Amino acid sequence: MIAYIVRRLLYAVPILIGVNLLTFALFFFVNSPDDMARIHLGMKRVTPEAIAKWKEDRGYDKPLLYNSRAAGADKFTDTIFFRHSVRLFVFDFGRSDQGRNIGRDIMSRMWPSLAIALPTFLVGILVNITFAMLLAFFRGSYLDTWGVVVAVIMMSISTLFYVIGGQYLVSKLLHLVPISGYDTGVEAIKFIILPVIIGVIGGIGSSTRLYRTFFLEEINKDYVRTARAKGLSELRVLFHHVLKNAMIPILTGVVVIIPLLFIGSLIMESFFGIPGLGSYTIDAINSQDFAIVRAMVFLGSVLYIIGLILTDISYTVVDPRVRLN
Amino acid sequence: MKYDIRTTELRKMIRSYLFYVVLLSALAIFPVHAPAAWNNPYPASEEGKNILYASFRERPKHLDPARSYSSNEYEFIAQIYEPPFQYHYLKRPYTLVPLTAVSIPTPVYLDQNGRKLSPKASATDIAYSIYEIRIRPGIYYQPHPAFAKDAEGRYLYHALSERDLSKIYTVADFPRTGTRELVAADYVYQIKRLAHPKLHSPILSLMADYIVGLKAYAETLDRAYKKLADGREDGVYLDLTRYPLAGAEVVDRYTYRVKIYGKYPQLLYWMAMPFFAPMAPEVDRFFSQPGMARKNLTLHWYPVGTGPYMLTMNDPNRRMVLERNPNYHEEHYPSEGEAEDRRRGLLADAGKRLPFIDKVIFSLEKESIPYWNKFLQGYYDRSGVLSESFDQAVRFSGSGDTEVTEAMKKKGITLLTSVAASTYYMGFNMLDPVVGGYSERARKLRQAISIAVDYEEQISIFRNGRGIAAQGPLPPGIFGHREGRAGINPYVYDWVNGKPKRKPISYARKLLAEAGYPDGRDARTGKPLLLYFETPATGPEEKAQLDWMAKQFKKLNIQLVVRATDYNRFQEKMRKGNAQIFVWGWNADYPDPENFLFLLHGPNKKVGNNGENAANYDNPEYNRLFERMKNMDNGPERLAIIDQMVDILRRDAPWVWGIHPKNFTLQHAWVYNAKPHVMANNTLKYLRLDPELRSQKRTAWNRPVVWPIGLLAVVLVASAFPAVLAYIRRERRVQRRGSDREDGR
Structure with a gap:
């Protein structure tokens, strides 16, 4: 390897x-x-x-x-x-055209990006897999049909709508969390809740549909039928057999994203005033700061390559048949 | 064996299910009342404190007073750095008053041989002007590690090693600070810094034309720096105190002298800007140490001054915090102003010591929707009026005046308006063979277009009334601007019923015909007149404005071709004189007509001279009058010349005199002493707050509404009930089938 x-x-x-x-x-x-x-x-x-x-x-x-x-x-x-x-x-990113040390800026702005992206990623996977399994479990029923319809509707709606709608409902009408901003330490939690919820909701439609397909593909295989024949409950079949095997295609899409979580989200960071790397890149493009643009594109490429390598490695972990040669 | 699901699993599930339904229903019915607002973006420890909350949309690029030249940078450094003069906060027209100086100096004029001339000497006889500025003793810098000394009087942090810096990330990480008294040499040092080869001061070229020896000084410093740096980028300190400058000299500890070529009364205005604020050489040396720039510890990011506030947190990606400078010298709220000021309560704090506010927190707010909502929730104390929320905030009264809406009134929000010392105009490239030139034909074409482009309509449609149609280059509040009938542009307006009325479009068509384009067609060729409008506005939001502009030309049957391009190409076209018609603007540096009229001064043309005269207008008569006017003191003689100049401009019409924008500011009931000032930037020190009232309002306006969460949970759980039942039924069916098979049935 x-x-x-x-x-x-x-x-x-x-x-x-x-x-x-x-x-x-x-x-x-x-x-x-x-x-x-x-x-x-x-x-x-x-x-x-x-x-x-x-x-x-x-x-x-x-x-x-x-x-x-x-x-x-x-x-x-x-x-x-x-x-x-x-x-x-x-990895010497040098100075920005404004004279600031880019490496230091990246280090300091990486954490707010991660603070939003990591929980969104983890909670998102959990929620999406749960919904996908639910639809797979009730496959062919009215719940499955309407679940897919709702998923298609949700994936057709722009992220911006979720952002503005979420800010309006949760922050403006219900006064539950700050509408935007960021802070460090424990104070950061109140700023993270809404972007994470919106990030998760925004991703449910497309991911649920995709994962449901993976589950349905597995659910009709012989080993599943064998498990059922052994008298296992449907929940046990789903969690112990189908989920494990469906994780291989899920991992393909998920592991490659992990390193890119550092880069942050352009829309989320801009609308929620999160001082992460997403807004750093946008600012640099707007101010024509080539040094930062170049550094961020380079960093993004490196992280993407790392993501692909990690994906390959993860195959060997979840599927012992795969060997990296 | 039979598995009786009805008696075990089903009952358990239904019981727990009902428990959650009851619990969530209870939450929905009995909403939780939080003691404090949950949506407060600030820590609870700040509640009730004397802190002003503001925002910034774009992070400032430079906070070095030699380099900063943008309003978003001045918003910060004007509170920190103190030039010798400032504008009186309440008096209008804008008046200079001393800040750190003892008085506003009267220049001494010298002839070519160094002989003293009378104060009334003609500008042509004056070879040099000398300004001797005496500053007040007893003014101290903010606490800063650059001033920290040990018991022997040696600087603690002026010889930092890599190891010393290893645990330093911000200036606040230095454990010790110090201060020292402001001296005249600090002002001289800053004037020298304008010529520093690494600072790129935007006013170097302008000041090099005036301050004696500054041009040669810049070249000297450039050579000295290259020699000293020897290819290094970090840790190079060029000690300017070793290089004397003839135009800026220290007279004694508290007095310095600035010597300029000729007469330039506007220098005093420049000396009220941060470019001429003091800089302590030890601060410059402190930040020039090796390794500091690598940690982003530079003067660009950590200003050090004598002003009422000091920057204690500079995270331009999130928050910038100004805190009261504990060493701030004695300064008091003005006790005189305009006649209306007392009635408005603006003199209630007369004579009280400044500043009133302890801390100002600026939060980065890039998007307008969250910014506006936070203002309405009481989390920002003041706000501009955004286009998208204009109707929610402002309405026009029956008399045409602007006022806040009922909803805003209920919240105690008030509106302040002021006409900016700015102008946005539509320019004609005077070098263009069709719209340019000084022939009667070209003049009439431009005058016809000036009538057709209805800026009153533009202000109404696209600016929600936030502006006034310009009658010439000078905005209100600038010497030379005339109000009423005497102030209208007679080539575009008539005076009807006590107000200006745009001339009818039929008159514009007549002018167009006289210009050789009857009904918008070239009389010689019969072809329709085609004009080109250059713009960097390529976004969909600008499309409506561009369509509107084409419609204005259509009134004359002129076809306007909009050539939208990116900003860089647009600038290039302007520099090369390839643009035909364009929109441009100017914000005043200081309240003097020279700062607007120079925009049409021939030698200041953009093409060839790279000046600010974007229209490339070059009228010899106008140029001659400008040369006479620019160095005169305000008075009837200067006013008469300005009138002549403005009349020439109106006749030649190199610009369609567009608009002077109006600034609208909303503020909450707990903010006091706010008066719009379009020239001064150091106005935070005059503002006063009532934090107690703010706390009450914030709590009242932001009570968390929890019941929808409970309701949502109930709905979710209830909607899942059929699914749970279906699951149980399915499991039961499977079990039964299994049991049947076992029984052989």
């Missing part, structure tokens, strides 16, 4: 270079270093000298990818791409 993981990690290097190159190309396709300087220096009284100085200070006065004036390897290394991208591979 170790050889497999090492191989996958080595495959990740060209993928990350490609992602970096793509981010770089897309960013500089719509923004020139001059545009970035103007955004950062403000609207009023910006002189060409100030723009030149800003670019020089941050290394944006170099050519983008190829420096024809340089000699030897400098033709490639004395460029914006090389200077701003290579350090990422040792």
